[in-house]
Amino acid sequence: MSSKITCYLDCVSPYSYYALLHIERNRQVLEAHNVEIDIVPVFLGGINVGSGNKPPWSLDAKAKYGAYDSARAKKQFGLPNLQSPDFFPILSLLPQRALCAVKEAHRAEFINIFFDIFHAMWEDGKDVSKPEILVEVLQLRLKADEAKEVMAKANSPSYKQTLNDNTKEALDHGAFGCPWFFVRNSKGEEEPFFGSDRAGWTSMHIVTPVKALTTGSGGTAVYPGCDANY
DSSP, X not given: OOEEEEEEEXXXXXXXXXXXXXXXXXXXXXXXXXXXXXXXXXXXXXXXXXXXXXXXXXXXXXHHHHHHHHHHHHHHHTOTTOOOOTTOSOOTHHHHHHHHHHHHHOGGGHHHHXXXXXXXXXXXXXXXXXXXXXXXXXXXXXXXXXXXXXXXXXXXXXXXXXXXXXXXXXXXXXXXXXXXXXXXXTTSOEEEEESGGGGGGHHXXXXXXXXXXOOOTTSOOOOTTOXXXX
8 A cells, every 4th residue: 555645735824835845845755655645725714613723813822923933934945935915814715616626627737826826825915815816826827718717617516515525524634724634654554744844744654764855944945846936
């Protein structure tokens, strides 16, 4: 049995951005060790409600600590321009449903588009919950008619259900936030991991030793498998 890392992410979470950076920077090493990787769009708001958790900005102590943690994370992952936009938080249902549609219909561009959405929101300060902005981001990779089709799917009952199903799956795996990792090793043993700072720990559960993992502490923002540097 191959090992597998399932990573549940929402564009509303900067820590999901960091987690995806970690996964993509280490994808080649992980896949060389027969580790399957699955990136799954979810709705963090639904996870918070389903688990009884509260977002960090809603608690004074967490919000105060978050300012320190954010500065450290930006340095660690090489994202000096990342900042919380004025319109934060957003209702991320539309972009997350769109990502579900992209994953199915344009899988080769799925990771790149996920990064584009993260970049648009967290570095360019664009509200990707607005249809007119989201379609512009999609058109960085897709033809105009393809982006229009993705937007239509994102508003359809089918992809509303897909996002609901993904979110329920994360909750069934114990999720109370994003990023959430669910890891199966080659023995079939499964364990959850929470947070971008635990992304590297996922390899501890994989029976085959995985070496040379990096968080990008050198400051580089290059991620293997993608054709752009942020």
